[in-house]
Amino acid sequence: MEKLAVIQLGCPKNQVDGEVLAGCLADRYSIVADPAEADVIVINTCGFIAAAKEESIDAIFQMLEFKKINPGVKVVAAGCLAQRYGDELCASVPELDGVVADDDIPRAAAAIKAAAAPGKLTRQTGRRFLYSHDLPRLRARPYTAYIKIADGCDNRCAYCAIPAIKGPYRSRPLPSVLAEAEDLTRGGARELILVAQDTTRYGLDLYGELKLPALLRALARVGAPWLRLLYCYPEFFTDELIAVMKEEPAVCRYVDLPLQHASDRILAAMNRRGTAREAAALIERLRAAMPDIVLRTTFITGFPGESDEDFHILENFVQNTRFDRLGVFAYSEEDGTPAAARADQTPPALREARRDALMRRQEDIAAARQAERVGTVMTVLLEEEMADGCWQGRSAGDAPEIDGQVFVRAPGKRRPGDMIAALIETSDVYDLYGSAAEREA
Ligand code: SF4
Numbered sequence: 001m002e003k004l005a006v007i008q009l010g011c012p013k014n015q016v017d018g019e020v021l022a023g024c025l026a027d028r029y030s031i032v033a034d035p036a037e038a039d040v041i042v043i044n045t046c047g048f049i050a051a052a053k054e055e056s057i058d059a060i061f062q063m064l065e066f067k068k069i070n071p072g073v074k075v076v077a078a079g080c081l082a083q084r085y086g087d088e089l090c091a092s093v094p095e096l097d098g099v100v101a102d103d104d105i106p107r108a109a110a111a112i113k114a115a116a117a118p119g120k121l122t123r124q125t126g127r128r129f130l131y132s133h134d135l136p137r138l139r140a141r142p143y144t145a146y147i148k149i150a151d152g153c154d155n156r157c158a159y160c161a162i163p164a165i166k167g168p169y170r171s172r173p174l175p176s177v178l179a180e181a182e183d184l185t186r187g188g189a190r191e192l193i194l195v196a197q198d199t200t201r202y203g204l205d206l207y208g209e210l211k212l213p214a215l216l217r218a219l220a221r222v223g224a225p226w227l228r229l230l231y232c233y234p235e236f237f238t239d240e241l242i243a244v245m246k247e248e249p250a251v252c253r254y255v256d257l258p259l260q261h262a263s264d265r266i267l268a269a270m271n272r273r274g275t276a277r278e279a280a281a282l283i284e285r286l287r288a289a290m291p292d293i294v295l296r297t298t299f300i301t302g303f304p305g306e307s308d309e310d311f312h313i314l315e316n317f318v319q320n321t322r323f324d325r326l327g328v329f330a331y332s333e334e335d336g337t338p339a340a341a342r343a344d345q346t347p348p349a350l351r352e353a354r355r356d357a358l359m360r361r362q363e364d365i366a367a368a369r370q371a372e373r374v375g376t377v378m379t380v381l382l383e384e385e386m387a388d389g390c391w392q393g394r395s396a397g398d399a400p401e402i403d404g405q406v407f408v409r410a411p412g413k414r415r416p417g418d419m420i421a422a423l424i425e426t427s428d429v430y431d432l433y434g435s436a437a438e439r440e441a
Contacts (some may be wrong), residue, residue, distance in 0.1 A: 001028075001029060001032070001342060002028075002029050002031060002039040002040060003024075003031075003032045003037050003038045003039050004025055004030070004031055004038055004040040004041070004042065004064045004112075005031070005032050005033065005034065005035040005037070005038040005040075005041050005042070005045060006018050006021060006022045006025075006031070006042045006044055007035065007042070007043045007059055007063065008044050008136050008205065008309050009043065009044055009045055009046045009052070009055060009056055009059060009079065009252070010044070010045070010046025010048065010052060010056075010079065010080060010202075011046065011048070011195075012146040012148075012193065012195045012211050012230065012401075013146075013148050013151070013196070013197070014044060014046055014079055014147060014149075014194050015129070016046075016079060016131070016137075016146050016357070017079065017105060017148075017150040018079070018197070019041065019137045019138055019139050019140075020105045020107075020131050020135050020136070020137045021044065021105050021108060021109060021415075022137075023135060023136030023137040023138045024105055024106050024108075024109035024135065024136060025042075025112060025113070026110050026136060026138060027136075028113055031138055033140075035063055035066060036066065036069070036074065038066075038090070039070075039072065039073060039074065039075070040074045040075075040076065040112065040236050041063045041066065041073060041074070041076070042076045042077075042112060043056065043059050043060055043061070043063055043074045043075070043076070043078065043079070044079040044080060045059070045076050045077055045079035045080060045081035045082055046081060046085040046249050047080035047081035047082075047083065047085065047099070047161070047165060047331070048080065048161065048162065049078070049332040049334060050071050050333075050334075051398060052330045053081055056077075056079075056081045057081075058225075060075070060077055060089075060093060061093075061098070063075050063207035064093075064095050064096070065082050067095065068101070068351065070179065070401050073082060074097040074120060075095070075096055075097055075227055075370025076096065076097055076098040076099070076100060076112050077089055077093075077096055077098070077100070077177075077392075078100040078102075078108055078112070080165050080166075082099050082100055082101045083102070083103055083165050084097050084161065084164070084165050086101030086132075086203070086369070086435050092247060093161075093397070096406065098111060099114060100112060102108055102129075103128070103131040103137065103151075103166065105127045105129065105131060106135065107129075111187040113262075118257065123294070127166040128151070128152060128168070128170060129151075130151055130170050130172055130279055131148065131151075131172075132148075132172065133176045133177070133179040133180035133183060134176075134179075135174075139434075141383075142187055142188040142189065142417065143188055143189060143190045143191065143381065143383075143402060143416055143417025143418075144186045144189060144190065144191040144193065144381070144417075145189045145191070145192055145193065145201040145345050146193045147181060147184070147192055147193065147194055147195070148172070148195055148196060149171065149172055149177050149179060149194050149195070149196050149199065149202050149215065150169060150170060150171040150196035150197070150199075150201070150202055151166055151167075151169075151170055151196065151197070151198065152166045152167040152168045152170050152285045153166060153168075153169055153197035153198055153199075153203075153209060154168055154169040154201070154422075155197075155198055155201075155233065155272075155344055156271055156272075157260070157270055157271055157272055157331065158269065158270050158271040158337060158339040159270060159300065159303065159331060159334060159339040159340075160334070160337060160408075161334040161335070161336060161337055162197055163370075164336055164337075166197065166226065168205075169201060169204075170199070170202050170356055171201075171202050171205055171206040171207075172264060172282065173206065173373045174203070174211060174214070174215055175262075177215060177217075177219075177280070177403055178218055178219065178222070181219050181222045181224065182222055184224070184277065185223050185224045188312055188417060189224050190224060190226060190381060190417055191224065191225070191226040191227075191228060191381060191418060192219065192222075192224045192227050192228070193228040193229075193230060193399065193400070194215075194216075194227065194228065194229055194230065195220075195231055196231060196392065197231060198231060198232075198236070199212065199229055199230060199231045199232050199233075200212055200231045200232045200233045200235075200236035200238075200241070201233060201236050202215060203215070204236075205242065210236055210240075211242075212229075212236075212241055213238070213240045213241045213243070213244045214249055215246065216241075216244045216245075216248060217244055218252045219250075220248040220249075220251065223408075224250065224398060225250060225379075226250065226252050226381070227252060228252045228254055228396075228399060229245075229250045229251075229252075229254070229255055229262060230256040230399060230408045231255065231256060231258065232255055232256060232257045232258075233257075233258075234259065234274050234278065234282050235273045235274050235278075236281055237255075237257070237286075238346075239285070241336065242285060242286060242289050243289075245289070245290065245293075246289045246290055252292065252294075252396040252397075253292055253293040253396065253397075254294045254295075254296070254399065254426065255286065255293065255294075255295060255296065256294055256296045256325075256399065257279075257282075257295065257296065257297050258297055258298040259276075259279050259297045259298070259299065260272055260298065260299055260300050260301060260407075261300060261303065261314055261330050261358065262268040262276040262299075262313055262314045262316075262317030262318075263276070263306075263309075263310035263311075263313040263314060264276055265310060266303055266306055266310050266314075269304070269305055269339075270300075270303060270339070271338070273287050273289070273359075276313070276317060276422050280317075280321065283295065283321060284325040291308075294324045294325065294396070294397035294398075295321075295324050295325070295327070296321050296323065296324065296325035296403065297325075297326055297327075297401070298327040298328065298329065299318070299324070299326070299327075299329070299358065300326050300328075300329050300330075300331050300395070301328060301329070301330055301331065301351055301352075301354035301355045301358060302330055302331040302346040302347075302348075302350055302352075302354055302355070303312070303331045303339065304331070304339055304342040304345050305342065305345045306331075306346055306354075307345045309313070309355050313359075314358065315357070315358065315361060318358060318361055318362060318365070319361060319365070322365050322368075322369065323362070324366070324369045324397065325366070325402070325403050325404075326358075326359075326362045326365075326366070327348060327402065328355045328358045328359050328362075329355065330348070330351035330352045330354070330355040331346065331351050333345065340403070342359075359408075363429050365428070366428045366429050366430060367403035368430065370404070370427035370429065370430070370431075371427050371431060373424050373427060373432055374424050374425065374426060374427050375423075375424065376423075376424050376426060377408075377421050377423050377424070377437045378395045378396070378397075378421070378422060379392050379395065379396060379420070379421060379422075380393040380394065380395055380406045380408055380419065380420055380421075381395075381406075381417070381418075381419050382410065382414055382415070382417065382418045382420065383405075383416055383417070385414070386407070388411075389409055389410060389411035389412070390407065390408070390409055390410075391408050391410050391414065391423075392405050392407055393405065393406050393407075393408060393409070394406060395432070403430070404430035404431045404432065405421060405430075405431050405432075405433045406424070406431065406433075407431060407432070407433045407434075408420070408422045408433075408434050408435055409434075409435040409436065410422070411436075420426045420434070420436050420437075421437040422434045422435065422437055423436075423437040424433055424438060
């Protein structure tokens with residue numbers, strides 16, 4: 001059987017697509033992790049912002065290097081960059097054996113199986129795809145899984161190319177999400193992470209009402225110890241959702257709530273709905289309902305027209321709100337977006353300088369928030385054994401790949417996916433350190 005490797009790039013939503021793509025190819029290929037062993041290499045690219053596009057192009061050329069060692073190896077580009085720039089990729093990288101610009105994953109798999117002619121472009125046709133629980137999916141880590149509950153986006157933020165790549169918002173039917181959660185939990189998943197471009201909008205298109213609270217209540221019966229929410233949009237974060245988070249023990253007291261800015265003038269220019277005062281009020285409601293909640297957000301610096309005053313408003317907001325976790329992106333001009341067409345672009349160096357200044361300000365806040373957890377006992381999901389009896393893991397307050405980690409001394413027979421109570425003894429800016437605790441969290 002020929003061997004195939006999938007190189008995963010981009011966000012968790014793209015990762016889910018890549019896992020389903022690997023699942024759809026596993027009937028024809030033996031799926032390997034190391035591209036050096038592969039007869040076919042598929043790069044599941046990201047096309048979100050300039051930095052991600054560069055990373056994808058670099059990965060394509062790295063994989064094409066394998067043709068020097070094994071001339072018969074086929075290299076195919078799939079994923080968002082291919083969907084967004086299919087023609088350009090074909091024209092500029094003729095060495096590619098295929099460019100699959102199709103988010104319909106089963107059809108993309110069929111195109112890869114047929115990737116015979118260099119420069120062959122398979123393009124999206126017809127309806128927008130939405131994967132379902134009955135498609136095979138190959139995952140690297142059995143104990144944690146992303147569940148993509150919807151695809152596409154209707155928010156149309158002025159700087160964002162995703163609606164053009166992924167199309168309109170479309171929720172998956174609730175029974176399909178539930179069936180997938182049951183399969184994943186039976187398969188050993190301890191943590192289910194709900195993702196979409198806008199997780200909080202779930203159900204509005206399909207059921208005419210926001211259905212995330214109902215979905216969470218139903219998922220809480222499936223049995224996975226942790227349910228986590230990423231990519232929440234403030235406007236749709238209802239009191240009902242806060243109540244479910246408070247009442248359901250399985251729902252992590254953790255929220256990823258990208259706010260993007262805190263100057264109302266810039267929020268309006270970004271075509272973001274809501275004001276900084278409304279966001280602050282929502283955060284107050286969350287903290288009042290769940291004082292131990294862990295809040296993550298992301299901001300963009302250097303959006304066109306951003307003045308010194310706008311930036312100071314953002315700095316003060318970060319200082320006053322004291323987020324537990326914070327990511328900052330320097331604004332990136334994306335083709336075809338309204339923001340990129342504006343005449344008042346800020347200099348790239350200023351965008352980056354403001355990003356770095358905000359991250360420096362956050363460092364002290366993050367360190368202080370982490371220090372507040374010293375002396376507490378918390379549940380830790382073990383992920384990787386470091387040295388004998390020392391494990392790297394995460395708490396309910398840490399999402400994979402984007403947040404900190406918890407390092408615990410936990411001698412004895414343990415496996416990745418075990419959840420243990422740990423006494424936190426020390427901390428630094430992002431990570432916590434401790435040891436297995438006698439008593440439960
Ligand atoms: S919410 Fe805004 S930033 Fe997020 S995917 Fe949709 S348009 Fe893009």
